Amino acid sequence: AGVFTYDPGFTSTAACESDITYIDGDAGVLLYRGYPIDQLAEHGDFLETCYLLYYGDLPTPAQRREFEHAITMHTMIHEQMARFYQGFRRDAHPMAVMVGVVGAMSAFYHDSTDINDPKQREIASRRMIAKLPTIAAMAFKYHIGQPFVYPKNELSYAANFLRMCFAVPCEEYKVNPILARAMDRIFILHADHEQNASTSTVRLAGSSGANPFACIAAGIACLWGPAHGGANEAALKMLEEIGDANKIPEFISKVKDKSSHIRLMGFGHRVYKNYDPRAKIMQKTAHEVLGELGIKDDPLLDVARELERVALNDSYFIERKLYPNVDFYSGIILRALGFPTSMFTVLFAVARTVGWIAQWKEMIEDPSQRIGRPRQLYTGSPQRDYVQMSKRG
Numbered sequence: 001a002g003v004f005t006y007d008p009g010f011t012s013t014a015a016c017e018s019d020i021t022y023i024d025g026d027a028g029v030l031l032y033r034g035y036p037i038d039q040l041a042e043h044g045d046f047l048e049t050c051y052l053l054y055y056g057d058l059p060t061p062a063q064r065r066e067f068e069h070a071i072t073m074h075t076m077i078h079e080q081m082a083r084f085y086q087g088f089r090r091d092a093h094p095m096a097v098m099v100g101v102v103g104a105m106s107a108f109y110h111d112s113t114d115i116n117d118p119k120q121r122e123i124a125s126r127r128m129i130a131k132l133p134t135i136a137a138m139a140f141k142y143h144i145g146q147p148f149v150y151p152k153n154e155l156s157y158a159a160n161f162l163r164m165c166f167a168v169p170c171e172e173y174k175v176n177p178i179l180a181r182a183m184d185r186i187f188i189l190h191a192d193h194e195q196n197a198s199t200s201t202v203r204l205a206g207s208s209g210a211n212p213f214a215c216i217a218a219g220i221a222c223l224w225g226p227a228h229g230g231a232n233e234a235a236l237k238m239l240e241e242i243g244d245a246n247k248i249p250e251f252i253s254k255v256k257d258k259s260s261h262i263r264l265m266g267f268g269h270r271v272y273k274n275y276d277p278r279a280k281i282m283q284k285t286a287h288e289v290l291g292e293l294g295i296k297d298d299p300l301l302d303v304a305r306e307l308e309r310v311a312l313n314d315s316y317f318i319e320r321k322l323y324p325n326v327d328f329y330s331g332i333i334l335r336a337l338g339f340p341t342s343m344f345t346v347l348f349a350v351a352r353t354v355g356w357i358a359q360w361k362e363m364i365e366d367p368s369q370r371i372g373r374p375r376q377l378y379t380g381s382p383q384r385d386y387v388q389m390s391k392r393g
C-alpha cells in the first residue's frame with residue numbers, strides 16, 4: 001500500500017495542466033484563453049467563443065466563416081435519433097432525455113470516431129457543438145407535446161435555437177434580436193469554467209479512451225445535480241417559493257439553521273470567494289430582457305434583489321464568503337424568455353458542451369495523459385475468513 005493524500009472534494013488537487021480557462025476566485029476574475037469574460041460577453045458572440053475555447057485564439061474572418069459554415073452543416077440530427085424521443089415518458093425530465101439522446105450519439109458516430117486521429121476528433125467536436133441545440137430543442141418540444149422544429153441555418157446559433165424551441169407550425173416566428181443576444185450571452189457565460197465537476201467527469205471518462213459522445217453524456221449527468229448545473233432550476237424554484245420580499249427574513253433564518261439542510265440556491269461557489277463576475281453580467285442582462293419584454297415589475301426580480309441585499313449584509317454569508325453566482329439571475333432571464341424551469345439546466349448543458357469538448361481534446365493531446373485513477377484510504381475490515389451460512393446469526 002502506498003501513502004496517499006486524502007483530499008475530499010479535491011479542494012487542493014490539480015488533476016491536469018490546462019491552457020483554456022483561468023479563474024482567480026479572490027479577485028473575481030474569469031478569463032477564456034486570456035480574454036476577460038465581460039469583454040467576450042460584451043463584444044463577442046458564442047460561436048467565436050467556441051472557436052476561441054477550442055482552437056486557442058479568436059478566429060480571423062476566414063476562420064470564422066469556415067467554422068460557422070461547418071457548424072451549420074452539422075446542425076441536423078439523424079432522423080433515427082429523432083425517434084429516440086418517443087421512447088421516453090412525456091413527463092420525463094428533459095435532462096434525463098439529454099443524457100439518453102446525447103449518449104445515443106455514440107451509437108451513430110462510433111466507427112467514424114478514432115480519437116487518435118486529429119481530423120476525426122475535430123469533426124466529432126464540431127458535431128457536438130452543432131447538434132446539442134437541436135437535441136435540446138427537441139427535448140423541449142417533446143416535453144411540451146409540440147412537433148419538432150428543424151434547424152434553420154441562416155440564423156445565428158442562439159436565434160436558431162430560440163426558433164427551434166418557440167416556433168410553432170402555421171405561425172410565423174420572428175426572432176427578437178435583443179432576446180437572441182441575451183441567449184447568446186448566457187451561452188458565453190456558461191461556456192467553460194475549468195475543472196468543475198462535470199468537466200472533470202468528461203476528462204475522467206475520456207481518459208479511458210471512451211467515445212467522446214458518451215463522455216459528454218457523462219458530463220451532462222454530472223451537471224444535472226442541484227449543487228452544480230441544477231442550481232439554476234433550484235434557484236428559481238426557491239424564488240417562487242419565497243414569492244414575496246416580506247418572507248425573506250423567515251427564509252434566511254431557515255437557511256442559517258443547519259438542521260433544515262436548506263441552502264440559498266444560486267449563492268456560494270467553490271472558487272469565487274469575492275464575487276462571481278458572471279453574476280454581474282447576468283444581472284445586467286436580466287434588466288435588458290425584462291425591459292425589452294415590457295415586464296416592468298417582475299416580482300421574482302424584486303425578491304432576488306432583496307434576497308441578495310439581505311444576504312450580503314448578514315454575518316452568516318459574509319463570514320463564509322457566499323456571494324451570488326451565475327445561477328442566481330439566469331433563471332429570471334430564462335423564465336422571461338419562455339423556458340420552463342425544467343429546461344434551465346439543459347440550456348447550461350448546450351453552452352458547456354464546447355468547454356467539455358475543448359477540455360477533452362486538450363486531455364487527449366496532452367503527452368502526459370494517463371487514465372485517471374484516484375486512490376483511496378481504505379477504512380473497512382481487515383482480512384477475515386469466510387463464515388458458512390450455518391454459522392452466521
Ligand code: CMC
Nearest residue numbers: 226227228229231263264265266267268269270320325326
Ligand atoms: N447557502 C447556505 N449556506 C451555504 C451555501 C448556500 N448556498 N453554500 C455554502 N454554504 C455554507 C456551508 O453550509 C458551509 O457552512 P459551514 O462552514 O458552517 O459548514 C460553508 O458555507 C462552506 O460550504 P461548502 O459546502 O463547504 O462549500 P463548497 O465549496 O463545497 O460548495 C457550492 C460550493 C457551490 C456547492 C455551495 O456553495 C452550494 O451548495 N451553493 C448552492 C448551490 C449553487 O448555487 N450551485 C451553483 C454553483 S455555480 C454554477 C455551477 O457550478 O454549476
